[in-house]
Amino acid sequence: RITEVIPESGIDDLTVLVLVNTIYFKGHWKSQFPAPNTKLDIFHKANGETCQVPTMYQESKFPYAFIAQDKVQVLELPYKGDDITMLLVLPSAGTPLEEVERDLTSEKLQGWIDSMKEMSLLVYLPRFRIEDSFSLKEKLRKMGLEDLFSPENARLPGIIAEGRTDLYVSEAFHKAFLEVNEEGSEASAATAVTISGRSFPVNRKIFNANRPFLLFIREAALNTIIFMGRIADP
Numbered sequence: 001r002i003t004e005v006i007p008e009s010g011i012d013d014l015t016v017l018v019l020v021n022t023i024y025f026k027g028h029w030k031s032q033f034p035a036p037n038t039k040l041d042i043f044h045k046a047n048g049e050t051c052q053v054p055t056m057y058q059e060s061k062f063p064y065a066f067i068a069q070d071k072v073q074v075l076e077l078p079y080k081g082d083d084i085t086m087l088l089v090l091p092s093a094g095t096p097l098e099e100v101e102r103d104l105t106s107e108k109l110q111g112w113i114d115s116m117k118e119m120s121l122l123v124y125l126p127r128f129r130i131e132d133s134f135s136l137k138e139k140l141r142k143m144g145l146e147d148l149f150s151p152e153n154a155r156l157p158g159i160i161a162e163g164r165t166d167l168y169v170s171e172a173f174h175k176a177f178l179e180v181n182e183e184g185s186e187a188s189a190a191t192a193v194t195i196s197g198r199s200f201p202v203n204r205k206i207f208n209a210n211r212p213f214l215l216f217i218r219e220a221a222l223n224t225i226i227f228m229g230r231i232a233d234p
Helices: 097-103 106-115 137-142
Strands: 018-024 039-044 050-067 072-078 084-091 117-126 128-135 171-180 206-208 213-219 224-231
Touching (some): 050 106, 072 117, 097 213, 171 224
Antiparallel strands (some): 039 050, 213 224
16 A cells, blocks of 8 residues: 655665655454445535535444533544554534644643543544655754764664665655545445435434544554544545
């Protein structure tokens, strides 16, 4: 799924060392979304436009919290094995995703996670796919890794057998791919989609991701975020 990480212009005759980082994740939901439940529903994009997207649906018990002061719903969908989960952060209707992103800190995110309780709810989640690639060089430099990219200051002993001391990193590339559907992440089964209306049961808790939201792939035991992204136009 992850190919062509290095662009054609990324290597030339002077290239000595290139850093390449990729993220590939494939997982199956612990509680899969039944394929017949998937229907075309409206998704409200940040610019005010709407589009129809295949939207999955299931009713089950999941860790969930509504954080009134931050105007977000937080839902955790576990993958088989329970070691890895997907955490979804959905702003309340009328709250821009950019506002949530601006105020988000690791401490606040952990507080949301700690607030979740398992409960029965209706989950509506669009199928989506994230694929992105970019250079990390300037970002790493801004984090303080200046010497790594400097022919004069880099010190990278032990990388090659000859013991050369003139190695430095000329570029750093990153590429990520994540696809979510009824079976889980990066599953390949095809599913037909029908168009019909939905009715929402009265007095039931509903998580309806029909507007921009954040996602985090989390290693539960270590409480470590291994992937994060935003869905603004699935």
